[in-house]
Amino acid sequence: MKVPAARPFFPEQEIKNILSDIEVSLRDGSLTLGPSIKKFEQMFAGYIGVKHAIAVNSGTASLEIALRYFDVKDKEVVVPTNSFVASANAVHFAGGRPVLADIREDTLCLDPEDLKEKITDKTKGVMVVHLAGLIPPQMKEIIEICEDNKLFLMEDAAQAHGASVDGRKAGSLSGAGSFSFFPTKPMTTGEGGMITTDDSNLDAFARSLRHHGIEGRDNYPRFGYNWRMSSINAIIGIHQLDHLDSFVKERNEVAKKYTEKLSGLDGVTTIPVPSNIVHSYYKYPVILPFDTFELQKTLKEKYEIETSFLYYPPIHLQPLYQNYFGYKPGMLPVAEDVLKRMICLPMFVGITDEQISYVVEALTGEMPV
Ligand SMILES: Cc1ncc(COP(=O)(O)O)c(C=O)c1O
8 A cells, every 4th residue: 555655635626616717717818926826825814813924935935025125134033944955045144144943852943942942133033933833832932032122032933834723723823924835735836835924014014025026017126036926826826725624624634643552552652732722734743763864765665654853964064064063963952853763644635544644553563672
């Protein structure tokens, strides 16, 4: 039985609806910056509970726009080492220096204690990453540290569509939220990204920067890029967003089944989720007492089960970050220890009970005793 690590989900009827909306767009020639973009942005802002949402063509672009707005040039931004490399790269592209911080073993997210250690007089802000779709239960503490030190806070919510804490959605908890709509994410537009904010100045800045730095009609007072989202991607996003709550619900049901099957097994640790937090379960991470590299290889080759790290090597151990920024093994010990012992089990809408049982049986059967 083949089990992919992730896959997007489009209900049959939605495929028809998407195609019919795309047909309208093709006929009227509205392919970018048109009504579909506006509709998607309004729907997304409403869903997240913020005043503004600005659609762009990737999650990396949305991170860079927010970081440019916060003016990180020649300043430091603290980023957890456990993230996709784009989180830290975006700081570099915006002219700042990514300062990587350690994680907590029980959340895999930024450790507020290490964050405090990493703050210097050059620190401008903090990027929190809702890893795997978990808003760190220590979010309040992180917000307070930023307020006390007059630092901006932004969320890389690329994996956390629909996640919430105390009823407040990921992407609405800081100065700027950043989403990715890559096909593996809880919802997709094919490729794409979104900035969410209550700040009308960031809204205006982002709209300018994504369109070559335009202001008004023919003025280009700042350097910008082509970071626009196409209408075709926005149409896919509109239809995916309609189903996001049910997608998140189903991902939580899958997670519950994994947790029930794995709980109590010797050496198997899952990530606890406090009752005030809704996890979006982009991934379902499990921590084992040994390096999972060989296990992941066996699951793929012998059982056709795709699994993944999230993330190993962490950013500071990437050769680029060691060579360019001088990071070395041993600098962020929790991440270095725990992340190579993790395995993310297949997680997607539409995974069957048989597939879940097959994954758990293969995993437990291949674990060294
Ligand atoms: C945490 C995180 N940040 C940033 C990105 C970058 O998003 P994109 O691939 O849409 O540029 C991703 C996903 O790929 C991600 O998972």
